[in-house]
Amino acid sequence: MNLLRLKLEGRELTAPELDVLRLAARGLSARETGENLFKSEHTIIAQRRAIQAKLGAKNLLHAVALAYERQVL
Secondary structure, eight states, X not given: OOXXXXXXXXXXXXXXXXXXXXXXXXXXXXXXXXXXXXXXXXXXXXXXXXXXXXXXOSSHHHHHXXXXXXXXX
């Protein structure tokens, strides 16, 4: 288990992270998400990693599935 996941797993998603997750669920890339939210691609990638860690997901697709399953989205 990675250090980020150990530190963040189980914490609530922030409003900006939920915005990123919603756009990921729509299939947008990190670059496209950044353009929509007026953030850098690197910021989006960091937020995606935090989302995955908080949800205990293996990857972004798994994070989206878990979010729907837990009725976060």
